[in-house]
Amino acid sequence: IAGITQAPTSQILAAGRRMTLRCTQDMRHNAMYWYRQDLGLGLRLIHYSNTAGTTGKGEVPDGYSVSRANTDDFPLTLASAVPSQTSVYFCASSRQGESSYNEQFFGPGTRLTVL
Amino acid sequence: GENVEQHPSTLSVQEGDSAVIKCTYSDSASNYFPWYKQELGKGPQLIIDIRSNVGEKKDQRIAVTLNKTAKHFSLHITETQPEDSAVYFCAATNSGYSTLTFGKGTMLLVSP
Numbered sequence: 001i002a003g004i005t006q007a008p009t010s011q012i013l014a015a016g017r018r019m020t021l022r023c024t025q026d027m028r029h030n031a032m033y034w035y036r037q038d039l040g041l042g043l044r045l046i047h048y049s050n051t052a053g054t055t056g057k058g059e060v061p062d063g064y065s066v067s068r069a070n071t072d073d074f075p076l077t078l079a080s081a082v083p084s085q086t087s088v089y090f091c092a093s094s095r096q097g098e099s100s101y102n103e104q105f106f107g108p109g110t111r112l113t114v115l
Numbered sequence: 116g117e118n119v120e121q122h123p124s125t126l127s128v129q130e131g132d133s134a135v136i137k138c139t140y141s142d143s144a145s146n147y148f149p150w151y152k153q154e155l156g157k158g159p160q161l162i163i164d165i166r167s168n169v170g171e172k173k174d175q176r177i178a179v180t181l182n183k184t185a186k187h188f189s190l191h192i193t194e195t196q197p198e199d200s201a202v203y204f205c206a207a208t209n210s211g212y213s214t215l216t217f218g219k220g221t222m223l224l225v226s227p
Contacts, residue, residue, distance in 0.1 A: 042219035043204060090158050096212050104215060106158030
């Protein structure tokens with residue numbers, strides 16, 4: 001059982017380029033999330049999806065887009081990367097529900113550097 | 116929306132000492148408070164959580180306390196060990212269908 005996988009592990013990207021970070025989970029969780037982690041700022045939610053076919057904006061959505069075509073995959077796209085998007089990106093998933101209280105399982109992260 | 120404040124940002128202790136990390140939240144409707152541990156180079160992992168219908172929960176060397184009136188909750192680690200060194204995040208939410216709001220994290224360093 002892999003849990004959550006993210007790809008790539010790390011990437012150096014030129015400003016202005018398009019980049020898609022991949023995230024796949026095999027736990028059949030209905031909810032998935034993308035966070036960015038920056039020193040001193042903690043974990044900030046970018047986008048989330050409560051179920052396949054739906055997405056929502058988090059705290060810092062500008063410059064990012066997501067899609068949720070199926071339960072397992074939740075890619076994050078940077079349409080035109082900027083240096084301020086240099087960060088470590090974490091994907092997470094959870095089984096949302098009235099009694100599940102939203103325990104989130106995190107992937108290993110993608111370290112992205114935009115030059 | 117919810118706002119979670121976490122203190123301190125860094126905490127250094129000697130092995131065997133206790134460590135306490137404190138968080139406050141703003142939304143009185145919040146009813147679930149998890150704590151995550153992030154080891155170097157890895158994603159955060161849930162270590163303990165507490166729901167609003169209890170005031171304290173223990174799991175071996177770690178415990179969490181909740182004061183709903185004051186809207187704060189704390190993580191207590193006793194008999195700290197070097198492997199406890201990590202970044203710890205608190206979080207809060209008001210529903211199983213809602214997203215978590217995280218604190219900014221505490222870097223705990225346990226010296227041998």
